[in-house]
Amino acid sequence: MIILDNSVLSAFTRLGLLDSLKHLFSTAIISRDILSEYSQKWRDAIPEWIQVVQSDRKIFLSNVPSSMSLADASVVKLALRLQKPIASDDRPLRNYAKMLGISVTGSLGLLNLLFKKKIIPTREKYLYYLNLLQEDVYISEEHLRWALEE
Numbered sequence: 001m002i003i004l005d006n007s008v009l010s011a012f013t014r015l016g017l018l019d020s021l022k023h024l025f026s027t028a029i030i031s032r033d034i035l036s037e038y039s040q041k042w043r044d045a046i047p048e049w050i051q052v053v054q055s056d057r058k059i060f061l062s063n064v065p066s067s068m069s070l071a072d073a074s075v076v077k078l079a080l081r082l083q084k085p086i087a088s089d090d091r092p093l094r095n096y097a098k099m100l101g102i103s104v105t106g107s108l109g110l111l112n113l114l115f116k117k118k119i120i121p122t123r124e125k126y127l128y129y130l131n132l133l134q135e136d137v138y139i140s141e142e143h144l145r146w147a148l149e150e
Helices: 006-015 018-023 032-037 070-082 091-099 107-116 123-133 141-148
Strands: 002-004 028-031 050-053
Touching (some): 002 070, 006 107, 018 107, 028 032, 032 050, 032 070, 070 091, 107 123, 107 141, 123 141
Parallel strands (some): 002 028, 028 050
């Protein structure tokens, strides 16, 4: 199980790979706040393996970066309550979650895992998706080298 942020949810929807994530995680969770951020045209097409859950309003977060949205905070609250990792490309959310000891990955890490598990069957297809992902997400040279290692 993994908790998805809007950045990963949207990127994998645009890549046409959202359902491929089901091969990695039998269940994914998004908060109601993330659902409200998610593109209106895709909102009604959330697959059944992605559960929409209300974040815990009783969990208080301190020292939250001002650049984090309420939806981002809802992702962190879910991760704390459920003790599950987060998938996000949002740097402030990622840094804050790591500070709290929450495991974090992003679109690049998930794409790489799909390739390593042969869900993306060929290197050519992987490079194709990697190129498309760069239209949505900034990938540093260091991370790009990591993604291209055999």
